[in-house]
Amino acid sequence: MLLETIKKDFIQYKDQAEPGNFLALREAAFAEFEKLGFPTTKHEEWKYTNLKSITDKTFQSTCEIKSLVNELFNASIESKLTANFLVFVNGSLVNELSKIIEKDNSIVISSLANARKKHQDIFNQHFGKYAMVEGQAMNALNTALLSDGAFVFVPKGKTVVHPVVIFNISDASDLNVLAQPRNLIVVEEQSTLTIVETYYATGTNASLTNVVTETYAGKQAHVEHYKIQQQAGACYQNNFTQFFQEADTNINHVTLTLDGTLVRNNLHFYMNGENCNSLLYGLYVTDNNDLVDNHTRVDHAKPNCFSDEKYKGILKGHSTAVFNGKIMVHLDAQKTNAYQRNQNILLSDDATVNTKPQLEIFADDVKCTHGATVGELDEESMFYLRSRGIPEDVARKLLLTAYAVDIAEKIKIPELVELLEQKIDGKL
Amino acid sequence: MLEIKELKAEIEGKKILNGINLVVKPGEVHAVMGPNGAGKSTLSAVLAGRADYAVTGGEVSFNGKDLLDMTPEDRAREGVFLAFQYPVEIPGVSTTNFLKTAINEKRKYLGLEPMEATAFLKFMREKMELMEMDKALTSRSLNEGFSGGEKKRNEVFQMAMLEPKLTIMDETDSGLDIDALRLVSAGVNKLKDGERSFVVITHYQRLLDYIVPDFVHVLYKGRIVKSGDASLAKELEAKGYDWIKAEVEQDANA
Ligand SMILES: Nc1ncnc2c1ncn2[C@@H]1O[C@H](COP(=O)(O)OP(=O)(O)O)[C@@H](O)[C@H]1O
Ligand SMILES: [Mg+2]
Numbered sequence: 001m002l003l004e005t006i007k008k009d010f011i012q013y014k015d016q017a018e019p020g021n022f023l024a025l026r027e028a029a030f031a032e033f034e035k036l037g038f039p040t041t042k043h044e045e046w047k048y049t050n051l052k053s054i055t056d057k058t059f060q061s062t063c064e065i066k067s068l069v070n071e072l073f074n075a076s077i078e079s080k081l082t083a084n085f086l087v088f089v090n091g092s093l094v095n096e097l098s099k100i101i102e103k104d105n106s107i108v109i110s111s112l113a114n115a116r117k118k119h120q121d122i123f124n125q126h127f128g129k130y131a132m133v134e135g136q137a138m139n140a141l142n143t144a145l146l147s148d149g150a151f152v153f154v155p156k157g158k159t160v161v162h163p164v165v166i167f168n169i170s171d172a173s174d175l176n177v178l179a180q181p182r183n184l185i186v187v188e189e190q191s192t193l194t195i196v197e198t199y200y201a202t203g204t205n206a207s208l209t210n211v212v213t214e215t216y217a218g219k220q221a222h223v224e225h226y227k228i229q230q231q232a233g234a235c236y237q238n239n240f241t242q243f244f245q246e247a248d249t250n251i252n253h254v255t256l257t258l259d260g261t262l263v264r265n266n267l268h269f270y271m272n273g274e275n276c277n278s279l280l281y282g283l284y285v286t287d288n289n290d291l292v293d294n295h296t297r298v299d300h301a302k303p304n305c306f307s308d309e310k311y312k313g314i315l316k317g318h319s320t321a322v323f324n325g326k327i328m329v330h331l332d333a334q335k336t337n338a339y340q341r342n343q344n345i346l347l348s349d350d351a352t353v354n355t356k357p358q359l360e361i362f363a364d365d366v367k368c369t370h371g372a373t374v375g376e377l378d379e380e381s382m383f384y385l386r387s388r389g390i391p392e393d394v395a396r397k398l399l400l401t402a403y404a405v406d407i408a409e410k411i412k413i414p415e416l417v418e419l420l421e422q423k424i425d426g427k428l
Numbered sequence: 429m430l431e432i433k434e435l436k437a438e439i440e441g442k443k444i445l446n447g448i449n450l451v452v453k454p455g456e457v458h459a460v461m462g463p464n465g466a467g468k469s470t471l472s473a474v475l476a477g478r479a480d481y482a483v484t485g486g487e488v489s490f491n492g493k494d495l496l497d498m499t500p501e502d503r504a505r506e507g508v509f510l511a512f513q514y515p516v517e518i519p520g521v522s523t524t525n526f527l528k529t530a531i532n533e534k535r536k537y538l539g540l541e542p543m544e545a546t547a548f549l550k551f552m553r554e555k556m557e558l559m560e561m562d563k564a565l566t567s568r569s570l571n572e573g574f575s576g577g578e579k580k581r582n583e584v585f586q587m588a589m590l591e592p593k594l595t596i597m598d599e600t601d602s603g604l605d606i607d608a609l610r611l612v613s614a615g616v617n618k619l620k621d622g623e624r625s626f627v628v629i630t631h632y633q634r635l636l637d638y639i640v641p642d643f644v645h646v647l648y649k650g651r652i653v654k655s656g657d658a659s660l661a662k663e664l665e666a667k668g669y670d671w672i673k674a675e676v677e678q679d680a681n682a
Contacts (some may be wrong), residue, residue, distance in 0.1 A: 061557065069472050110547070161609045277592065284597070297559050305668065362680065377515075380516045381516050383479075383500060384512070384515070384516045385518075385521075385530075386477075386499070386500040386501045386504070387476050387477070387503075387504055387510055387512075388504055388509075388526070388530040388532050388604055389501050389502075389504035389505040389530050389533050389537070389590065390501060390526075390529055390533050390589065391499075391501045391533060392501065394533065395501075398526070398529065399518070399521070400523075401520070402518065402519060402520025402521045402569075403520060405520055405521050425544055
């Protein structure tokens with residue numbers, strides 16, 4: 001049972017830990033986790049996503065690398081980018097594969113463990129301040145037992161020229177592995193950063209990734225954040241991403257889920273100043289008995305902010321998709337513009353979608369729209385293409401690719417989009 | 429080329445085509461006219477192979493082959509082209525990619541090698557010039573955000589690209605201003621080569637001033653109730669459809 005492993009892990013961790021502030025934080029988080037336990041389908045937020053198949057297993061936290069992760073890395077589309085790379089295997093940094101090309105020394109791109117020692121002030125100012133532990137069992141667990149992760153600090157007025165790729169590999173070639181990466185990204189005033197967060201897996205055993213990413217965007221900052229999930233095999237992932245936005249910030253986020261047995265994404269935006277833009281785009285292509293669950297939450301806490309959300313799914317086999325999009329418009333968040341759409345195409349009678357918009361609006365002068373669709377490919381479009389001599393299967397593929405690429409193209413790295421389009425094409 | 433015998437079709441149990449007979453020979457232009465709801469679009473849809481309609485009787489042969497037995501894509505690749513009354517918008521599929529796919533699928537069907545990228549682009553450029561197509565239109569997603577007139581012109585452009593043997597135009601003239609109407613008609617006339625045939629469905633005689641038909645048929649209540657030459661269209665323009673309706677009712681009562 002997972003719970004027992006985790007308790008053992010925490011006792012072991014405590015015995016080895018250096019005393020100090022951080023231990024206290026972890027102890028508090030662990031207490032919160034123990035109080036809450038793993039989420040069950042009795043929780044409203046976990047109604048359709050049953051973790052039992054995970055919590056019944058045992059997983060080991062290990063930093064031993066058993067397989068040829070180099071090959072996996074080099075074969076990946078992300079590794080083709082001109083970028084800064086932080087590569088983690090089972091939550092631990094792999095120095096040989098990590099490479100920083102950023103020349104500006106005031107910009108920090110390193111492991112979180114390093115940052116905790118060398119950039120204590122920034123770490124203490126931001127760590128654990130945005131991704132809440134209270135009531136969030138999986139966040140609490142991550143905070144208590146986090147391994148390592150990425151740390152990016154962009155000081156005021158700087159642009160990080162090349163993307164930072166946070167490359168995660170679960171190596172389950174020897175046993176069931178548990179990784180709890182933790183990323184902290186601090187983009188100060190008027191700065192610009194692009195993050196590519198990516199997940200792969202290798203090995204025939206199961207892997208569980210419980211990752212938390214906190215991003216702070218200072219005034220007028222611009223953050224591009226792309227998450228690409230393609231963990232093939234018996235892979236489970238719980239991914240919590242929290243953005244905290246000061247005034248006049250722009251955040252463009254894209255999640256592409258192309259593989260994974262069970263993927264739960266929690267994507268939260270908190271707009272703490274006026275004139276923020278938050279863009280949330282997602283694409284999931286599911287097959288077999290896989291389950292992909294996207295829970296998003298946008299907190300319009302201040303007036304004059306804009307959010308646009310579009311999630312699209314293509315479901316095959318016996319797969320299940322869950323979408324829950326919460327938009328909270330706080331009392332004084334007048335002139336809010338918030339849009340949300342969730343579209344699903346079912347390619348199989350055995351696939352299931354549970355979609356739910358959740359608008360909670362406490363201000364009166366707001367513009368909010370939402371819509372969800374579940375259906376098949378548009379018949380009119382199919383007939384149109386076929387009437388031009390394009391066979392049914394080719395026509396279907398053309399339409400599905402077009403549907404999916406609409407989301408992939410929200411990624412502003414053309415080389416990456418092109419490679420991803422090929423990947424997506426292969427899945428359809 | 430096309431031989432329709434006693435064609436009957438219905439949708440949701442509603443009888444719409446009640447025994448159509450029509451023979452189109454190579455190089456001929458036939459106009460099919462008739463009041464709203466007569467079954468003109470249904471006829472074109474049944475010929476193109478839309479699945480919503482159930483064919484309940486009759487037969488259609490196209491160059492000796494059973495047309496009704498073929499999938500929509502095979503009909504197209506055999507040389508049937510339907511210019512839609514309401515072309516659909518397909519976001520994310522570029523006109524260029526769409527046409528390249530369509531042309532190469534047809535070539536594959538006919539046992540030909542695919543057209544190479546450069547040859548295709550050259551061919552497309554030629555047809556764009558011929559049809560006076562705006563470059564901006566073909567670089568966009570298929571019909572996305574096109575005006576009504578632009579969509580119709582795109583239909584004719586696609587026809588030029590696919591070089592069908594038989595073109596069925598379903599009210600391609602409706603919603604066109606006079607300039608667009610001229611362009612569309614000129615496009616069609618440029619493709620006439622004495623071999624290609626056209627079935628031009630229209631509500632108004634106006635289009636037939638530009639595309640002069642060899643035969644004019646009046647469709648009413650799912651039947652061709654009158655046929656004649658181009659002068660029949662002029663007569664309909666002058667007198668409307670009421671006298672035809674009256675004639676049909678009279679025949680029915682007799
Ligand atoms: N999808 C449909 N479902 C039910 N009735 C239809 C459908 N399509 C056409 N019809 C009916 O069939 C008749 C003929 O329609 P149509 O072929 O579109 O006529 P036309 O093109 O001559 O105006 C009309 O009465 C119309 O209401
Ligand atoms: Mg019609």
